[in-house]
Amino acid sequence: MASVSLHAIVLRRRDLGETDRIVTLLSQESGKLDAVAKGARKPGSKSSGASELFTLSHIQLAEGRRLGIVTQWLVLDAFTRIRAELGLLARASYLCELTDKLVDDGEPCGEVYDLLRGALSLLEIGHGHPDTVVHAYELRLLEERGYAPALGCCVRCGKEWKGSPAAFSPMAGGLLCRACRGGVEATVMVRPATIQTMHTLKSGELTELGAMEWKPGVAAEVEACLNGCVRVRCERDIRSARFLEMVRGTEV
Amino acid sequence: MLAYARPLARLIGELEKLPGIGPKSAQRVAYHILRMPKSAALALAEAIAEVQEAVRFCSVCFNFSEDEVCSICRDPRRNKTTICVVAEPRDLIAIEKTGEHRGLYHVLHGVISPQDGIMPEQLRIRELLQRLDQSETAEVIVATNPTVEGDATALYLSKLLKPLGIKVTRLAHGLPLGADLDYADQATIISALQWRREM
Numbered sequence: 371m372a373s374v375s376l377h378a379i380v381l382r383r384r385d386l387g388e389t390d391r392i393v394t395l396l397s398q399e400s401g402k403l404d405a406v407a408k409g410a411r412k413p414g415s416k417s418s419g420a421s422e423l424f425t426l427s428h429i430q431l432a433e434g435r436r437l438g439i440v441t442q443w444l445v446l447d448a449f450t451r452i453r454a455e456l457g458l459l460a461r462a463s464y465l466c467e468l469t470d471k472l473v474d475d476g477e478p479c480g481e482v483y484d485l486l487r488g489a490l491s492l493l494e495i496g497h498g499h500p501d502t503v504v505h506a507y508e509l510r511l512l513e514e515r516g517y518a519p520a521l522g523c524c525v526r527c528g529k530e531w532k533g534s535p536a537a538f539s540p541m542a543g544g545l546l547c548r549a550c551r552g553g554v555e556a557t558v559m560v561r562p563a564t565i566q567t568m569h570t571l572k573s574g575e576l577t578e579l580g581a582m583e584w585k586p587g588v589a590a591e592v593e594a595c596l597n598g599c600v601r602v603r604c605e606r607d608i609r610s611a612r613f614l615e616m617v618r619g620t621e622v
Numbered sequence: 623m624l625a626y627a628r629p630l631a632r633l634i635g636e637l638e639k640l641p642g643i644g645p646k647s648a649q650r651v652a653y654h655i656l657r658m659p660k661s662a663a664l665a666l667a668e669a670i671a672e673v674q675e676a677v678r679f680c681s682v683c684f685n686f687s688e689d690e691v692c693s694i695c696r697d698p699r700r701n702k703t704t705i706c707v708v709a710e711p712r713d714l715i716a717i718e719k720t721g722e723h724r725g726l727y728h729v730l731h732g733v734i735s736p737q738d739g740i741m742p743e744q745l746r747i748r749e750l751l752q753r754l755d756q757s758e759t760a761e762v763i764v765a766t767n768p769t770v771e772g773d774a775t776a777l778y779l780s781k782l783l784k785p786l787g788i789k790v791t792r793l794a795h796g797l798p799l800g801a802d803l804d805y806a807d808q809a810t811i812i813s814a815l816q817w818r819r820e821m
C-alpha cells in the first residue's frame with residue numbers, strides 16, 4: 371500500500387464513529403487535506419494527543435478507501451504553552467480556522483504552511499504582543515492568496531500615499547485617496563501610523579516583529595482594517611473571531 | 623423498505639436515527655422487539671415515554687433528575703465546599719462511579735469551542751456563578767477533557783472564578799494507568815512531564 375510522509379499541522383478535527391476522528395491537516399508537501407486518525411478518542415491511543423488542534427507532526431499517511439489514514443505520528447510541537455493560556459489559544463484557533471477557510475484542498479501551499487508554523491511558534495515562545503503575530507499572519511496569508519490590501523498607493527487611481535491620514539476600504543481592497551474616496555461604502559479613516567504599522571507587519575522579518583511597539587489607537591484601527599479584509603475574502607463566518615474578540619475584551 | 627410491513631418499516635426508521643445504530647442493527651432490534659412478549663414491548667415503550675416526561679434538569683447542578691433538586695444535591699453527607707464541574711452528565715456518572723469525589727457537581731452541558739462557535743453564554747456558566755455567589759464553595763475542580771476545547775473551558779472558568787477567591791483545580795493529564803511509556807504519543811508524554819509532581 372502506498373504511504374507518504376508529511377509534515378502537517380492540525381487545523382480542524384471532527385468525530386468519526388465511536389472512537390475515530392477526521393483531521394483537516396495543512397501539510398508542507400501536499401497542502402490541505404482531510405485524513406482519518408484511527409482510535410484518536412481512545413485514551414492512551416497513539417493518535418489521541420497528536421490529532422489535537424494546532425499540533426505539528428511528522429506523519430505517515432496510508433491510502434484509505436475515501437480518505438487517507440494516518441498510520442504514524444511523530445509530534446514535533448504540541449504547542450503546550452498556547453494551550454495553557456486563553457489568549458494564545460483563542461488566537462491560535464483563529465489562525466487555524468482562517469487558514470482552513472482561505473486555502474482549498476490539495477492546492478500546493480508550502481509557503482502558507484511555513485507562515486502558519488512560524489506564527490504558531492512565535493505565539494508559543496511569547497514573542498512580543500500576540501496580536502502582532504495575528505495581524506502579521508493575516509496580512510501575509512492574504513498576500514499569499516493574492517488578496518493583499520494596497521498600502522502604498524490609492525487602490526483606484528494609483529496615486530502614491532504620502533503619509534497623511536487616509537481612508538481604507540476592505541471592499542475596494544486598500545487605501546483610497548481623497549479624490550477616489552467619495553461614494554465608496556464602508557471606508558475606515560486611519561491615521562498614518564496605522565498604515566506604517568501594516569507595512570511593517572506585512573514586510574518586516576517575522577522573527578523581529580516582537581520588538582514592535584503599538585502606538586495608542588493603532589491596534590484598534592489595524593484590527594478594523596484587517597477584520598474587514600478577512601471578511602471580504604471568506605465566504606463563511608470565522609467563528610473563532612467572535613471568541614477572540616470576547617477574549618480581547620477581557621485583556622487589559 | 624418495500625418488503626417490510628408498514629409499522630415495521632416505521633420502527634426500523636426510528637431506530638436508525640439512534641446513535642451507533644446502522645440499518646443492519648436497526649433491523650435486528652426491530653425483529654427482536656416484534657418477537658418480544660407484548661408486556662415486555664409495552665414496558666419498553668412506557669420507559670421511553672416516561673424518560674421524556676419525568677426526567678428534567680436539577681435546578682442546582684443541571685444533572686438529569688427526577689425531582690426539582692437531584693439526589694446528590696440533596697444528600698446531607700456530601701461536602702458542600704467542593705464543586706466538580708463537568709461538561710456532560712455522562713462525565714458526572716464516570717466520576718461518581720469511582721466514589722472518590724464526595725463534593726457536589728455542576729454540569730455545563732458542553733464545552734467552549736471557538737471553531738464551532740460555542741461561546742461561554744451557551745453553557746450553564748451563568749448558573750454556576752449564581753450558585754457560587756450563594757454558597758460557601760472553597761474549591762472548583764474542573765473535570766473537562768484534555769482537548770483544546772476542554773482547555774479553553776478550564777482556562778475561561780479559572781479566569782472567571784479566581785478573582786472571587788475560589789481555588790480552581792483541574793484534573794491531571796498524562797499517562798493512562800497501566801500504559802507503556804514506550805507506546806504513548808509525545809504529546810501525552812510532554813503533558814505528563816509538565817503535570818509531574820514531587821514524591
Ligand SMILES: [Zn+2]
Nearest residue numbers: 524527547550
Ligand atoms: Zn485615488
Ligand SMILES: [Zn+2]
Nearest residue numbers: 680683692695
Ligand atoms: Zn443536582
